[in-house]
Amino acid sequence: MSATLPLRCRVCDAETDGSAAPIACPSCGALLPVHARVSPFALLGVARPRFALGRDELERAWLTRSRRVHPDRFAAKSEAERRCAAEQVAALNDAKRALFEPYDRALWLVQQASVTPPQLAQQALVELMEQRERAEEDAAARASIVDDARARFRARLEELGRTLAPLDEADDGYTAPSPPLRRAAALLAELKTLARLVDDLGGGKLIGTLDAR
Numbered sequence: 001m002s003a004t005l006p007l008r009c010r011v012c013d014a015e016t017d018g019s020a021a022p023i024a025c026p027s028c029g030a031l032l033p034v035h036a037r038v039s040p041f042a043l044l045g046v047a048r049p050r051f052a053l054g055r056d057e058l059e060r061a062w063l064t065r066s067r068r069v070h071p072d073r074f075a076a077k078s079e080a081e082r083r084c085a086a087e088q089v090a091a092l093n094d095a096k097r098a099l100f101e102p103y104d105r106a107l108w109l110v111q112q113a114s115v116t117p118p119q120l121a122q123q124a125l126v127e128l129m130e131q132r133e134r135a136e137e138d139a140a141a142r143a144s145i146v147d148d149a150r151a152r153f154r155a156r157l158e159e160l161g162r163t164l165a166p167l168d169e170a171d172d173g174y175t176a177p178s179p180p181l182r183r184a185a186a187l188l189a190e191l192k193t194l195a196r197l198v199d200d201l202g203g204g205k206l207i208g209t210l211d212a213r
Contacts, residue, residue: 031084040095050168146203
C-alpha cells in the first residue's frame with residue numbers, strides 16, 4: 001500500500017494525494033507539480049511496482065502520459081502551468097530511464113525495500129577475474145569467454161524474474177526486506193559484474209545504462 005504523499009495545487013492551493021502521480025488538480029483542473037517521493041511506476045501510470053513489465057508496455061505508458069503534459073499544449077497557459085508541464089515531462093523521462101532496463105527496474109525495487117546489492121561472492125569474483133585475464137592474454141579464448149558470460153547473464157536474468165514473480169503478485173511485495181529480495185540483490189551484483197566483463201572484452205552492453213552504474 002502506497003503511503004499518502006500530500007501535494008498542493010499551485011493554482012487553487014487545494015491538497016491532494018500525490019502517491020498516484022495525478023496529472024491535474026481534482027479541484028480546479030490545473031496541472032499539478034510532481035511530488036519528490038513519487039515512484040517511477042506511479043508516474044507512468046502502472047498500478048503497482050512490479051518487475052514483469054515489457055518494454056512495449058513501458059513505452060506506451062510513457063507516450064500516453066507524455067502526450068497529456070506536452071509543453072506545446074500549455075504554451076498559452078499561465079507560467080505556473082507551463083512550469084508544471086516541463087516538470088511533469090522531465091519526471092516522466094526520468095521514470096522511463098529508471099524502469100526501462102530490467103536491471104535498473106529490479107535495482108529500484110530492491111532498493112525501495114531497503115535492500116542493498118552485496119559484493120559479489122569472493123569465489124565468483126576470483127573466477128571472473130581469472131576469465132578476464134585469460135581473455136586479455138589469449139585472443140582465441142576471448143570469444144568463448146564472452147559467449148559464456150552472456151549465457152550466464154541470461155540465466156541469471158531469468159532467475160531474477162522467477163525470484164521476483166511472487167512479489168509482483170503481492171500488494172506489499174516490495175515494501176520490506178525479504179529472502180526473495182535479498183536473493184534478487186545478489187543476482188543483481190552478479191549481473192552487473194558479468195555485464196562489465198562482456199563490455200570490457202568488446203562483447204557489447206548487456207545493461208544499457210552500465211556506464212552510469
